[in-house]
Amino acid sequence: DSGVTQTPKHLITATGQRVTLRCSPRSGDLSVYWYQQSLDQGLQFLIHYYNGEERAKGNILERFSAQQFPDLHSELNLSSLELGDSALYFCASSVRWGLADTQYFGPGTRLTVL
């Protein structure tokens, strides 16, 4: 158990809908990262927050947004969902954002868009 929790574990929805994925980092970790993992594209970095502020953006679509709250939990919002958004979404946390910091991953949320 990494100490990172993600809810829900599974999510099934229809095209055009909007969903929110939630992540609680390990106690004491200030950084939260979001990743998308799909069979055809591998592991894609989406976005990084540190202590409530956005620090880096990766391959995140404009239909997707995220935020980190004062209690350090984070939410990833996916809107106007398309079939291709079906994937595993992982959240990870680290103490700070140093180059050598280990990222601790949650168990993931499996999103299925029908």
Place this chain on the structure above:
Amino acid sequence: GNSVTQMEGPVTLSEEAFLTINCTYTATGYPSLFWYVQYPGEGLQLLLKATKADDKGSNKGFEATYRKETTSFHLEKGSVQVSDSAVYFCALSTSNAGNNRKLIWGLGTSLAVNP
């Protein structure tokens, strides 16, 4: 730009065989290098890391040495077990001009170990 290239899988080995998964990288500056492992149905977890040239990371019988001259970080294990069956990801950690840290990931190598 920064990138990580891993050998393609799947890799299939018999128990007690020697394992090598190749990983090479391109990066500016002095990145840290990582191997993460993803067991079936689980999230990724850190296997080992190295933060400077010639460092050797090791854990659970796995080893990898940070080779700056060959820009490589190959993962090795002398005797694999069935329980090592998983997907292995090589990654490098670097920062951009705004000093924002970013992890660059390889595509992952699937390993299946048969009894």
